[in-house]
Amino acid sequence: MAEFLSNGRTPRARLRELMAGPAPLVAPGAYDALSARLIEQAGFDAVYMTGFGTTASLIGRPDVGLLSGAEMVDNARRIVSAVDVPVIADADTGYGNALNVVRTVQLYEQAGVAGIQLEDQVMPKKCGHMSGKLLIPADEMAGKLRAAVEARRDPDLLIIARTDAVAVTGTDDAIARARAFADAGADVLFVEAPTSEADIEHVATELRGVAPLVFNWAEGGKTPPMSLERIAELGFSLVIYPIGTLLAATAGIRSLLDTLKRDGVPTAALDAVPTFAEFTDLVGLPEVQRLEQRFSGA
Template sequence: MSDFLGSPTPTRPRLRQLLDSAAPVLAPGAYDSLSARLVEAAGFDAAYMTGFGTSASLLGRPDVGLLTATEMTDNARRMAAAVDVPLIADADTGYGNPLNVIRTVRDYERAGVAAIQLEDQVAPKRCGHMEGKAVVPVTDMVAKLEAAVAARTDPDLLIIARTDAAAVDGLDAAIDRALRYADAGADLLFVEAPASIDEVRAVATRLKGHRLVFNWVEGGRTPPVPLDVLGELGFALVLFPIGALLAATRSIQDFLATIVRDGTPAAALSRLPSFDEFTGFIGLSEVNELGSRFADR
């Protein structure tokens, strides 16, 4: 994990190397710096800043386009600084027209992310597994992606193009859009919410030769697909966007229910990390050492 005083690890070339390997890169969703550190500590090679989780964490509200570009970028900056693994960051629709996308890409790049995800929904967007989505004309999204590619100053920053057209215009239209997005310079293609394993296979077959993203949304509209099948189909990146958020929510609910029932949390403490374990995990010993090193003399 990232040291409090240390040189940042260059993560963008590392993500490109990982995506070139035979096995898919697994990126669990994180929504703040602590959850990102937990993803890294578990041994994963990458983390995904989920917009769904960021909205839930920062606002306590659903992912329906309520967050601003500034709020999302600030979260990405804190998360990228907390870990030494590549951070893949949701950037929603780019927060406006191609000019806005240029600023978004530059801001996310400065924030330290290894990849930025842009989608073709109409603003305000919605979570890709919710009803009521709409997509912009394909030419509008192509212009945004061309702007995104032109805006990056580091060629190792990856641009992920997501299309939500499958739920609006059908799978064929979504795949056609993805091909247009590849022509516009996108590094990875992300067809959101295929509704069956046959549709997942169709995406992989028709987009073969491109780096593909699979969104393993816990409880979402896409059926669960075994990892070995995703590997055989050629998916390069697999996201698990909201499982950590759901797990944290249920754990907090259970902990609070214990206090409501018993008047104290005593019965729940055996299931929790100790105070010393937790402070050790978040780097208290390093901070104390640095405090002593730079103390007033």
């Protein structure tokens, strides 16, 4: 990713500008550099690096805290390098206590992300739409957020505070935690997995004006689907779609493999996939060829 956008703004400054706009910023989920490139090429202004998708793509396992911070940062660095739009990255719990959070923030910042998301679960954590989650005390999470804010070198790096309290201690406690996290310096608040439209509206009403809010449109998760217009009416500033690209890729791969298993050749499935030339174009072969010609000395 370029350090500065074409207009001279950094991706982090651009993310803050987008978050302050009149409409919610839509950030589809990327699980690797290729999915991030596809998101950018589709015309979206930001990419969300999903921890769920990162875990599935790297080790083929569920999002239950199996990846280390180093593995997550490495994936974030590859995604950032693949696109020019701002990247928001899942940083789970920060991978330990407040001291670990300091290093986590520094590593993600060095990787070039524009924003990081930290959550108040006990480590090892679980996907926010799974059961069996446990929380750390609110004051401990507030301390981790203060550490995160102090650790960042670029004040434009966005710190997103997520609480998973809805499923553990209820919506009212989630709102109280979110308020405490804003007081600790979080830039953006993320109340994970409300299970009804009434609860979503309650969260939005109670936290309006406290800090910008994230809506997690988790495909197939516990939160009911809502239109983007309704999400905007409620005042959310960022909408993430974390796993749609992963699910779509899974469906596409399954379909091709079913055809290959049945027929012995993939011919019948090829109309539904890019051609070889189309794919090499979208991953940047023409640019590579121009550089080869430029520096070949011929």
